Every structure is written in C-alpha cells, then in structure tokens.
Amino acid sequence: MVTVILADKKYYFEGKIRGIEILKTLGLNEEAYILVKDDELCPIDEHLEDCEVEIIPVISGGNRAL
Amino acid sequence: MRCKMCGEKAVVKLKAYNLSLCTKCFDEFILRRVQKAIKDYHLIANGQKVMVAVSGGKDSLSLWHILNRLGYKTKGLYIQLGINDYSDKSEEYTKNFANLHGLELQIEDVREYFNGYGIKDISKIVRRPACSVCGMIKRYIMNKVAYEGGFILATGHNLDDEVATLLNNVLDWKTDYLGRQTPNLSSKDKLVQKIKPLVLCTEREMASYAINAKIKYIRDECPFSVGATSIFYKQLLNQLEEHSPGSKLRFYQNFLKVRQIFLTAEPELHPCEICGYPTTATTCNFCRLREKIQSKIKISSSAGS
Numbered sequence: 001m002v003t004v005i006l007a008d009k010k011y012y013f014e015g016k017i018r019g020i021e022i023l024k025t026l027g028l029n030e031e032a033y034i035l036v037k038d039d040e041l042c043p044i045d046e047h048l049e050d051c052e053v054e055i056i057p058v059i060s061g062g063n064r065a066l
Numbered sequence: 067m068r069c070k071m072c073g074e075k076a077v078v079k080l081k082a083y084n085l086s087l088c089t090k091c092f093d094e095f096i097l098r099r100v101q102k103a104i105k106d107y108h109l110i111a112n113g114q115k116v117m118v119a120v121s122g123g124k125d126s127l128s129l130w131h132i133l134n135r136l137g138y139k140t141k142g143l144y145i146q147l148g149i150n151d152y153s154d155k156s157e158e159y160t161k162n163f164a165n166l167h168g169l170e171l172q173i174e175d176v177r178e179y180f181n182g183y184g185i186k187d188i189s190k191i192v193r194r195p196a197c198s199v200c201g202m203i204k205r206y207i208m209n210k211v212a213y214e215g216g217f218i219l220a221t222g223h224n225l226d227d228e229v230a231t232l233l234n235n236v237l238d239w240k241t242d243y244l245g246r247q248t249p250n251l252s253s254k255d256k257l258v259q260k261i262k263p264l265v266l267c268t269e270r271e272m273a274s275y276a277i278n279a280k281i282k283y284i285r286d287e288c289p290f291s292v293g294a295t296s297i298f299y300k301q302l303l304n305q306l307e308e309h310s311p312g313s314k315l316r317f318y319q320n321f322l323k324v325r326q327i328f329l330t331a332e333p334e335l336h337p338c339e340i341c342g343y344p345t346t347a348t349t350c351n352f353c354r355l356r357e358k359i360q361s362k363i364k365i366s367s368s369a370g371s
Binding site: 029030031032033034036039040041042043044045046056057058059060061 | 067075076077078079086089123124125226268269270272273274277278280285287291294296297300301304305307308
C-alpha cells in the first residue's frame with residue numbers, strides 16, 4: 001500500500017503505482033507538484049510500493065514582491 | 067529513469083529540456099541556469115553587493131542559498147508584514163535559514179513604520195486590497211534599505227511568476243507595463259538596481275532545488291493570496307506546459323527579445339517632499355499612506371476623547 005499525503009489529507013493506493021499515476025488519479029498537474037519520499041525528491045516515473053510519499057504544491061501566488 | 071548526464075538514478079524529469087537528472091546533476095543544472103541569467107541579462111557587476119529580499123519561501127531562500135554558493139556578497143532582508151501567524155512563521159523560517167548558513171539578515175517591521183499597524187489593519191483602514199498595499203510598502207522598504215546600504219536588490223521571482231505577469235499584461239495589453247517587465251531594472255537616482263536571477267528556473271525546479279538542498283521553507287501561502295488571479299494564470303500556463311513542454315520559457319524569452327518595442331518615455335521623477343525618495347507626485351505613495359494612517363488615528367482618538 002502507498003500512503004499519499006497532500007496538505008492535511010491522506011490517500012491510500014493498493015499495490016504498485018507510479019507517481020505520475022497518483023497525480024493523474026488525484027487530478028493534479030505534474031508541473032504544479034513535486035513528490036517527496038523520505039525527505040528526498042521522488043521521480044514521478046518511479047514505481048512505488050509499501051511507502052509514504054508527500055505531494056508538495058509548488059505554486060505560490062498573490063501579488064508577490066519577493 | 068537514469069540521469070542523462072552521468073547515468074545515476076534520476077530524481078527529476080525536466081520535460082522542457084528532454085532531460086532526466088540525478089540529485090547532483092540537477093543541482094549543477096540549477097546553478098548553471100542562474101549563472102546564465104546573471105550573465106545574459108548582466109544582472110550583477112563585479113564587486114556589487116546583493117541584498118536578497120527573503121520571505122521564508124522556497125524561491126527567495128533558494129536564491130539566497132544559490133547566490134552565496136556562487137560567491138556573491140549578500141545580505142538578506144526580511145520584511146515583517148504583521149499578518150498574524152503567517153508572518154511570524156515565515157520570519158522564523160528565514161531566521162533559522164540565516165543562522166544555519168551563517169548569513170547576515172536584516173529585519174524590517176512594517177508596524178514600526180505605521181504606528182503599530184500591520185498589512186491587514188492598514189488595508190482595512192485605507193480600504194484598499196491587502197496585496198496592493200503590501201506590494202507598495204514592500205517595494206518602498208526594500209528600495210530604501212538597499213539604497214542606504216549600497217546594495218543592488220535581488221528578488222526570488224521565478225519563470226512562472228514572470229510568465230503569469232506577462233500573460234496578465236498581454237491580456238490587457240498594458241504596453242507600459244510590458245516595457246518595464248525585465249529581469250534587470252537599472253538604478254536611477256535613489257532607485258536601486260533590481261534583479262531577478264531565477265527567471266530561467268520554473269517554480270517546480272525551485273521547489274525541487276529547495277528539497278534537494280534541504281532548505282526548510284514555509285509552505286503555507288499568504289492568507290491574502292487565496293483566489294489570486296496570478297495563481298489561476300499559473301494553473302493555465304501549467305496546462306499549456308504539460309501539453310507543450312518548454313512553452314513558458316519560449317513565451318518569456320521571446321518576449322524579452324521584443325520588449326524594446328513597448329518601451330515608452332520614463333515618467334519624470336522628483337524627490338518626495340517628505341522622504342526624498344523618487345516619486346512622480348509631490349509626495350510618494352508610501353508617505354501619503356503614512357499620512358493617511360496618522361490622520362485616521364487622530365480622528366478616531368479625538369472622537370473617543
């Protein structure tokens with residue numbers, strides 16, 4: 001089972017699954033998120049199994065002066 | 067997936083460049099992109115000191131990290147905006163980063179300029195959107211502090227920020243804004259040179275760099291940015307990028323090639339009669355805002371007495 005953490009929610013995926021498939025299932029654009037496993041970048045093509053990954057949004061917004 | 071450069075296990079896939087990279091090669095890739103921006107747009111001259119405007123977020127902290135690794139003389143500037151927990155948290159991240167890397171950090175507090183009021187209160191008092199008030203105040207303080215310290219000013223605007231702004235300016239054909247949209251805004255009188263060394267790096271690349279470099283940054287968004295148009299534009303542009311990798315970079319770089327045609331005569335600037343910093347009016351926006359706040363306080367205190 002793969003546990004996926006996104007913001008304050010958790011999602012569970014049975015068996016083996018690739019990061020890109022997780023993003024697609026959750027309706028997330030791969031340009032707007034990165035996957036992190038054990039504090040390291042996790043490639044979206046990697047097959048995941050029995051682990052926990054965090055999906056981190058990368059878009060920041062508003063009237064940014066910084 | 068293997069790194070195209072060295073054959074090690076790749077951690078990042080960069081579709082815009084048809085490139086998969088390992089941790090080490092991705093790190094070198096980002097440094098090269100920043101160096102390329104600095105060189106191509108003549109951002110930093112020999113001996114210039116760089117003040118890095120830091121917010122505690124991934125882009126500004128990564129920028130500070132990178133400029134130091136590249137050997138530039140830097141100092142961080144954090145502006146405490148007084149936006150409740152969000153500002154306190156982001157200040158904490160910034161201080162921790164500076165301490166961890168032994169970097170010099172200057173903190174300016176908006177509340178010290180505005181009788182104890184933070185952005186939220188100021189916005190309410192003058193009945194203007196928080197983002198508009200915040201942007202103007204930050205630009206003024208950043209320029210003032212950099213000018214007084216003899217620095218040029220670097221901000222963490224990345225490719226996605228610039229492309230979202232470009233799309234906004236093109237949709238409304240704001241030609242004067244298009245003429246001024248540049249990664250390198252020259253200095254003039256008391257206006258310091260402003261540079262954007264991350265313009266060739268996407269938001270996703272910067273987040274990946276931050277994770278790779280173990281930079282702890284604030285992931286919360288400013289509470290006032292909820293529903294911002296710029297976020298919507300970024301989402302649209304990411305859909306375009308997914309369909310046609312490299313679109314964002316092409317849009318931006320091709321724009322810079324033709325930007326000159328939008329250049330118009332610069333407005334005449336005079337020293338503000340209160341603070342002496344350049345303005346197109348008699349009194350600058352920042353001083354006018356301060357006066358407004360002070361007069362509102364006087365009115366409410368005399369009404370209360």
